[in-house]
Amino acid sequence: QSALTQPASVSGSPGQSITISCTGTSSDVGAYNHVSWYQQHPGKPPKLMIFEVNDRPSGVSNRFSGSKSGNTASLTISGLQAEDEADYYCSSYTISNTVVFGGGTELTVL
Amino acid sequence: QVQLVQSGAEVKKPGASLRVSCTASGYTFTDYYIHWVRQAPGQGLEWMGWISPRSGATYHVQKFQGRVTMTRDTAISTVYMELTRLTSDDTAVYYCAREGGLETLDHYFDYWGQGTLVTVSS
Numbered sequence: 001q002s003a004l005t006q007p008a009s010v011s012g013s014p015g016q017s018i019t020i021s022c023t024g025t026s027s028d029v030g031a032y033n034h035v036s037w038y039q040q041h042p043g044k045p046p047k048l049m050i051f052e053v054n055d056r057p058s059g060v061s062n063r064f065s066g067s068k069s070g071n072t073a074s075l076t077i078s079g080l081q082a083e084d085e086a087d088y089y090c091s092s093y094t095i096s097n098t099v100v101f102g103g104g105t106e107l108t109v110l
Numbered sequence: 111q112v113q114l115v116q117s118g119a120e121v122k123k124p125g126a127s128l129r130v131s132c133t134a135s136g137y138t139f140t141d142y143y144i145h146w147v148r149q150a151p152g153q154g155l156e157w158m159g160w161i162s163p164r165s166g167a168t169y170h171v172q173k174f175q176g177r178v179t180m181t182r183d184t185a186i187s188t189v190y191m192e193l194t195r196l197t198s199d200d201t202a203v204y205y206c207a208r209e210g211g212l213e214t215l216d217h218y219f220d221y222w223g224q225g226t227l228v229t230v231s232s
Contacts, residue, residue, distance in 0.1 A: 091157070
C-alpha cells in the first residue's frame with residue numbers, strides 16, 4: 001500500500017490561512033470517510049486534529065478544519081499561529097482493512 | 111484522564127526480538143482497540159496493526175507477517191507488541207495509540223503513548 005501524497009512543506013504568515021492536501025486513490029481516501037489528520041511537534045507523539053474527514057476532537061481549535069473531494073482530502077488551518085508550526089500527517093482506512101499515512105507536511109509559520 | 115504509558119527505550123542486536131508494553135489508564139481498557147504505529151528516524155508514520163483488548167483478536171500489516179505478535183493482559187490493562195528477527199530497518203520510535211471509536215474500528219487514534227525508541231545495531 002503506497003503512502004498518501006502530501007506536499008513536503010507549506011508555509012504561511014501569522015493570521016493567514018493555509019491548506020495541506022492529501023491525495024490517495026479510490027482504494028483509500030476515495031473509498032471511505034475514515035480520513036484523519038495528526039499534528040506532531042518535534043520529539044512528541046502525534047496529536048489527533050481531525051477525524052472522519054471533518055470532525056474535530058474536543059479541545060482542538062476550530063481554526064482547524066477538514067474536507068474531502070474525490071481521492072483528495074485537505075486540512076485547512078485559519079488564523080495561523082506560531083504554535084501551529086509542526087509536522088502534519090493525514091491517514092486513511094483502505095479497502096485492504098489497513099491504515100495508510102501520508103508522508104507528512106512540515107508547516108512553517110513565517 | 112486517558113493515559114497510555116509505554117516501556118522504556120531499548121537497544122537490540124540484529125536478529126534479536128523486541129517487546130514493547132503499553133499500559134492504559136483513565137478509561138475502560140476493554141472498550142477500545144489499541145493500534146501500533148512506528149516512525150523511523152526523520153521519517154513518517156507507519157501503521158502496524160491493532161489488538162482488541164476485549165477479545166485478544168489481532169490484525170497486522172502483511173509486511174510484518176510472521177514477525178509481529180500483539181497480546182494483552184486485561185488484569186493490568188496492558189498490551190504488548192513483540193517483533194522478532196530485528197534488522198536495522200526496524201530502528202524506530204514505536205507508539206501505541208487508542209482507537210477513537212468506542213467498541214468499534216473507525217481507524218483513527220485519539221490518544222497516543224509517549225513512544226518507545228528502539229535502536230537495532232550491532
